[in-house]
Amino acid sequence: MVSEFYATPARRLADGRFGLGPVENLEMELQRGNSRLIWGWKRDVGTASRAVYFGGDLEADGDEVVLSRWYLFYRHRSDAASITRIASQLAGSEELKPHLRSFRAKHAPGGQLDLRVELGVPDAADSDRVRRLQLRKPRRRFAEVVMPPVLPLARATDLFPVDIYVGSGLSYEAGLPTLCDMHLAFGVDNEACTQFAVGDEDMLPARLASNLGEAIGSFCAVHVGALKARPTPAMRAIAELKSAGLIGKIFTDNVDNMLTKVGVPFERTRGSGVFNEIYPAEFASGRLIVIGVAADRRSLVKQARAKGLEIVTVNPCEKVAPMVRHLDYIRPTDPFFQVTAQTFFVHAAELSLGGRIRAAA
Secondary structure (H helix, E strand, C coil), X not given: CCXXXXXXXXXXXXXXXXXXXXXXXXXXXXXXXXXXXXEEEEEEECCEEEEEEEEEEEEEECCEEEEEEEEEEEEEEEEHHHHXXXXXXXXXXXXXXXXXXXXXXXXXXXXXXXXXXXXXXXXXXXXXXXXXXXXXXXXXXXXXXXXXXXXCHHHHHHCCCEEEEECHHHHHHHCCCCHHHHHHHCCCECCCCCCECCHHHCCHHHHHHHCHHHHHHHHCHHHHHHHHCCCCHHHHXXXXXXXXXXXXXXXXXXXXXXXXXHCCCCEECCCCCCCCCCCCCCXXXXXXXXXXXXXXXCHHHHHHHHCCCEEEEECCCCCCCCCCCCCCCCCCCCCEECCCHHHHHHHHHHHHHCCCCCCCC
């Protein structure tokens, strides 16, 4: 099952590039957007292991955004029968041959095969991240989270002034894919989203072999979507609360730079996004609202607690990828609002500032 976000495939251009469609005011949007793509995962299931990495650069070609350079690394170790079928799909694809950089399969312990494939052109940073990605140890499982009671929305205005930490739950309201969607794009999870995809459950090779343009389009969906998207009511509310002095610092886990469209300064905590780099945060308030952040960048929350900040979580608790460490930073005594970013921030701004937030034009 391919998400609705991936309906528009990339158009193959000369020299290994791909056209990703027109964008209004493209030069300006690229200047305030994020033109660097970095995605990467490594997952282990028993003795099987799967890693995928994608890096690239966006640029303008007239009014069309173009993936000017890209690199895909794929490595998969699993039972010999599954890897043989996957290798045959990839090796027999005419779609992939012009972009093939390396292709190698070798025997691994326990009757397994280890397949390694590279497409496109890496830069030095890509090569270093791929090297480090392959060294990652299997992820630990975490205990189930005990959720706090849900607070009524009327309590929201009691919290300000605050610092805020926003994740993909904010950008999703602008029509951008979530982390769960990107897991599906890169085949990290099986189609039912119940477990990591290894062996025959890995759908990515078939997509690459049959329609590389569709796959490339899905890999770029967040970045290109952000270039086209308009600010949401939640983002406008954040800007008004910031202007009124009710929001101090804004931290974000997102790669999309959407907050530049409402003119608010922010600090990105994600690092490369492939590894859980620690972002050394300095806070401006005694309370941190964490909204739409599910998974791995919890070190900022840990730093806030260590400095005595109260942690408030705002999250609708909708779909997440399987075995994601969802909300494991929350404690049973934390204030918790089970609502969307738009519901929370628009309500807070209307009550605190006495006006109505303008909908995105």
